[in-house]
Structure formats: structure tokens, C-alpha cells
Amino acid sequence: MHDLVPIVLFTGLFAMLFGIYYIRSRENMAMLEKGLNPRNGAHASPQPFISLKFGLLLTGGGLGLFLAYILDALEFAHYQIDSSPLYPALIGIGGGVGLIISYFVEKRHWNKQ
Numbered sequence: 011m012h013d014l015v016p017i018v019l020f021t022g023l024f025a026m027l028f029g030i031y032y033i034r035s036r037e038n039m040a041m042l043e044k045g046l047n048p049r050n051g052a053h054a055s056p057q058p059f060i061s062l063k064f065g066l067l068l069t070g071g072g073l074g075l076f077l078a079y080i081l082d083a084l085e086f087a088h089y090q091i092d093s094s095p096l097y098p099a100l101i102g103i104g105g106g107v108g109l110i111i112s113y114f115v116e117k118r119h120w121n122k123q
Contacts, residue, residue: 059116066108074104
């Protein structure tokens with residue numbers, strides 16, 4: 011059983027790298043057929059709010075982690091309850107709330123224009 015791990019690992023890595031190369035070359039060929047130059051990055055769409063989105067995602071995740079620590083230290087320590095599911099759950103909830111806030115900020119900006 012343990013002898014298969016390196017074989018599966020390297021086979022999966024090779025398949026992933028081959029897939030990325032194959033998809034990228036197909037995308038470049040499709041751009042050339044449409045008359046676009048794939049080297050100048052014409053296919054990349056502008057993302058003006060990407061730093062806001064990542065900032066709010068990380069802030070929400072950090073606040074979720076902090077809230078999980080506070081709840082663990084103040085509430086769950088007295089009752090000897092396993093609080094390990096609390097950390098990823100609150101990080102996910104905080105990150106999701108950050109992305110929702112980012113959506114509303116972007117929507118308000120685009121509606122003004």
C-alpha cells in the first residue's frame with residue numbers, strides 16, 4: 011500500500027502539469043484564431059476590486075479566528091467541550107461575510123457609474 015504513494019504522487023503531478031500546459035496551448039490557439047495576440051495579455055479581464063476582495067476576505071477570516079479563540083478561551087474551556095470544529099467554521103463564516111461585503115461595495119460602485 012505504501013509503495014503506491016510515490017507512484018500516484020508523481021503520476022498525479024505529471025498529469026496536472028500536462029493538463030495545465032495543454033489547456034494553455036489550446037487557449038493560445040483559440041486566441042490566435044480570433045486574431046488576438048496571446049503574449050500581450052489581451053485575454054486577462056481587469057479586476058479593479060481584487061485587493062479589496064482579498065483584504066476583506068483575510069480580515070473576515072482573521073476576525074473569525076479571533077472570535078473562535080475568544081469563545082474557546084471564555085466559554086468552552088469551562089465545560090471541557092472539544093472546540094476544534096469551531097475554528098475552521100468561524101474562519102469560513104468570517105471570510106464569507108468579508109466577500110459578501112466586498113460584493114455590496116462593488117455593486118454600489120458599479121451602480122453609481
